[in-house]
Structures are given as structure tokens and as C-alpha cells.
Amino acid sequence: MTRSCAAPPREAGAKKVYFASAAPPVRFPNVYGIDMPATSELVAAGRSADEVGQFIGADWLVYQELDDLVAACQHDDAKIEEFDASCFSGEYVTGDVTFEYLDRLQRVRSDEARNLRRLARSGLKAISSS
Secondary structure, three states: OOHHHHHHHHHOOOOOOEEEOOOOOOOOOOOOOOOOOOHHHOOOOOOOHHHHHHHHOOOEEEOOOHHHHHHHHOOOOOOOOOOOOHHHHOOOOOOOOOHHHHHHHHHHHOHHHHHHHHHHHHOOOOOOOO
């Protein structure tokens, strides 16, 4: 989700833009093998639903509730008692994910870190804009 997702409907003449997500807000990184943006790059990290709505330019935003998502994935015959929803809840099933580890992932996985690695491989020199 980016700041521009409400722009195309408005450009097409929409007076109001409503956004409904089939998932809860993604506020935390996945540490179990899914390459996701760094926490600082997640739109919902550190923001309320209203703040995300303002950020993306939506007039109204609604997310799926995590409890409802879990209930939708279970059925009477389900052998699975729990599953990983850490990117929504921040609760990691292995119980060994620390703040320090998440901070290291932030430094390594961010777009800025990736761009610096690309520059280093290319032999070009990075120039600060400040």
C-alpha cells in the first residue's frame, strides 16, 4: 500500500475512496522466510487505521480483524491449532525473536540498505542529499 493508491480512483472522478483490506494491518516483519519490507517501510507500522487511511488518501479504511481471519481459516475438522500471524500481531511462534534481532533485520532489509549494496557492487559512489 502506498500513498498513491487513492489517486487513480480520484483521477477517474471518484468523490470518495473507500479501502477494505481482506487482511489485518501488516505492522511487523516476517522472520520465517518471506522477504518483506523492513518495519519502517510497512505503511501500518506504528499507525492507527485512521492514520493509514490519511496516509494513503482514502476517505475510509477498514481492515479484517485478526480473530476473524483466524476463525475463517479454521473449521470443525481442523488439526491445526495455531498458525503464524506474526506480521499482524508481532507475536512470533518460536518465542525467540528479540527486539535486537528485529532491529538488525531493519538495518539489513531496508530499501536503503539494499540500494547501498547495489551501489557498492556497481562501483559507483553514493552522494548524500543532505
